[in-house]
Amino acid sequence: MTWPRYDGPGDLAAIEAVPLADRGLPESTYELLRQAGSRFADRPALTLLPSGEAWEHPETWTYGDLLARVHRIANVLTDLGVTRRDAVGLLAPNSGDVFAATLAAQAVGIAAPVNPGLAPHQVRELLETSGARLVIAADPGLDVGRPVLSLAELGSRADAADPVRLHAEPPRGTDFAGYFHTGGSTGTPKIAVHTQAGEVGMAWTLAASTGDDDLVLLAALPLFHVNALLVTGLPPLFKGQHVVWAGPLGYRDPALYPVFWRIVERYRIGAMSAVPTVYAVLAQVPLDADISSLTFPIVGAAPLPAAVRRQWRERTGVDLVEGYGLTEGTCASARGFPGVLRPGTVGQRMPYQEVKAVRIDGDGRTDLPPGETGVLVIRGPNVFPGYLRDGKPDPAGKVVDGWLDTGDLGSVDAEGFVRLAGRAKDLIIRGGHNIDPATIEEALLAHPAVSGAAAIGRPDRHSGEVPVVYVTLHAPTPSSELLAWAAARVPERAAVPKDVHIVPEIPLTAVGKQYKPALRQDTLRRVAEAEVAALGLDAEVTVELDRDEPVVVVHATPSATLESTLDSYAFRWRHTGRSPDS
Structure with missing residues (x-):
């Protein structure tokens, strides 16, 4: 496969000059894996670290090994009655078999990963909504209202299964590939439906953005998180890239951080993806290794405080690369570029996706000009078909005329760079x-x-x-x-x-609904007041609105201590340069 140049914002037009349909993409994630297993059979696919503490004793699978393992597990699932429209629940920490089981479930049915940290009743409701035929879980005695296949039993069954042939008919692009739950706006998380073509298209776009075939990626987010599969799981299959999986707990393993830089050096890690809190912790870890290979640290899923960006740069010499996306958009819709700084943005819209800001009112939706803030909406092959309701995807209330309402406020400039301005949703x-x-x-x-x-x-x-x-x-x-x-x-x-x-x-709106922006302004003031008081400053704190975005105002003369303290948060703030009495 010939890859287009995708190193900077100027490459977008040339990429989109070739329709995605003409890119010759595999029809399904299974076909993507099958091609990878054939083309890169002897290349390392996964290096599985047992934990942060035992990181020097890993297990490595080649692409041939991965394909064989997926075949074995897929055939076990088929023998247990899983068919194309059946979901397979996955409720376990990361491991090689959990990753292989995810791919196997997509090969013969639908993968439905669930966060093990949810309350038991939420887990049961999610599995019931997904219609899961069975659940693969670490705990064999788990009571989730569905038949449970433990990882240990799955392993023994897979060892005896056929490693060569897939017993089921291969999936098509329009078939469902995954059910990923989101935060939602009700008591139980919603389930977003992903299609095979949607996941493959997203994986191709992300693979196009991650550089050379010899790039090594670190994977440490849990597999129930869409980022784990769509950023560090599927894209490497296109190029035969090596992925190092950082143990069952990933970034939640405290023992990972003291040895993190040595892991980067050992495996020549080039790319990683994490949330801001991970980078905040790593920025405090003394650098005791050669990390010159690390050029593409991706950050997303939450606002990035200016202090974390600065501290990471000071520690590593590398800039964080911001991204933006959501589960309903199959994972990613905007990305930054190493070496191309656009402060205040979360990157440029990704190929084959349209992103715009609209005003939503009683008259419907009105497109806003570049740079003006409104509700962000997205259109493209990545947009999901809807939330799972009664066994079918329902886009009602979320997708209108092909446009996905993200629930986020922001603006888009003439080059397609996206700037966030808060969330319309309350998550x-x-x-x-x-x-x-x-x-x-x-x-x-x-x-x-x-x-x-x-x-x-x-x-x-x-x-x-x-x-x-x-x-x-x-x-x-x-x-x-x-x-x-x-x-x-x-x-x-x-x-x-x-x-x-x-x-x-x-506070309530005119129609009697809770008005949470007023509460957010109040809590911003409380946080800033507490920090100012802790510094021993005699300063008044207020909150003002700038284009509907709250800004903390500290009525005090500037100081390095005040700046470093408030810069460690993601909110906007400024000082007036004078004390309250002046």
Whole structure:
């Protein structure tokens, strides 16, 4: 396959001069894998680190090994009755067999990975909605309302299965490939449907952007996260690239960070993908190895604080490359370029995708000119067919005339560079993990003294955002009691609120809906005031709006300490250059 030049923003037009349909792409992820197994049979495909602690004792699979393992697992699934329209639940930490099982499920049916950290009732609901015929899980005794095949049993069955031939009919481009759950806007995450053609097209686009065939990638995000499969899983199959998988826990393994630079040096890692909190931690790890191979560190899934960008650059000498996308867009819709800095943007729209800002009101949608802020919408072959409802994808309320409503506010300039300006949707993003505020609100509203609850994200140095909740009360109740109540009832540990703010009333819109932007401004002020007070400064803090985006204003003379402190957050801020009394 001949790859187009894709090194900078000026290459976009030349790439799109050739229609995607003329690129000769494989019809399915299985066909992509089959071609890779044939073309690159003896090349290393996966190096599997047992953990951060045991990183020097890995296992390596060639592309031939990977194809054989996928065939074995696919044939086990077929023997167990999995057919093209059946989903296979995957509920386990990362491993070689979990990655192979994901590809195998897509080869004979539909892969449905689930976050093991969700509450048990959410796991059961997701599996029920997906219609999973069976679940592959690390725990053989798991009760999820579906037959469970443990990883150990899968391994023994696969060892005895046919490593050469796939027993099922190969999938077509229009067949469903994956069911990936999102944060959603209700109590249970929604399931986004991916097609085979959508995933292959996205994988090709990402492969075109990741450089030479000998590039080595690090994979450390969990496989229930769409990024893990679509950025570090499928694209390397196009070029026969080597991927190092950083153990079952990946970035969640504390033992990974002290040896991270040595892993980069050992395997000559060239590209990686992570959320801002990962880079924030790594920027504090002393550099004890040659990391000159690392040229493409990709960051996304949450706002990037200016301080993290700066500290990473100071530590490594390499700029972070921002990206933007969402599960409903099959993963990525904008990307930056190494060596091409566009501060304030999350990159240029990707080939074959249209991205624009629109105004949505009672008259419908109106396209906005370049640079003007509105709701971002996306059109292209990457747009999903809808959320899974009653066994079918339903685009209602999310895709209109082929345009995907991202729920994000932003602008697009004349070159296609995207600038984000906040979220129209209310999801709380903690370290790249989506938290539905409704789960927190429902838990607090169950308290007999609570009359109203509104959960939002509070800016946080480490996690980007952490959940806090504003409540109104029927009867006086200490916030400590409400925090304990929430901790015992919120279904996910990451969603337990850090603070409960008792207020006289929750702001409402003209039609009686909660107006959370006002609460976000309040929590911005609280965070900045706390930091200013900790620095011992006598300064007033206010929040102003700039084109509907909140900006923290500190009425104080500038100082290096103040700048370094507030720059560690992702929010915008400025100082007036004078004290409150002047």
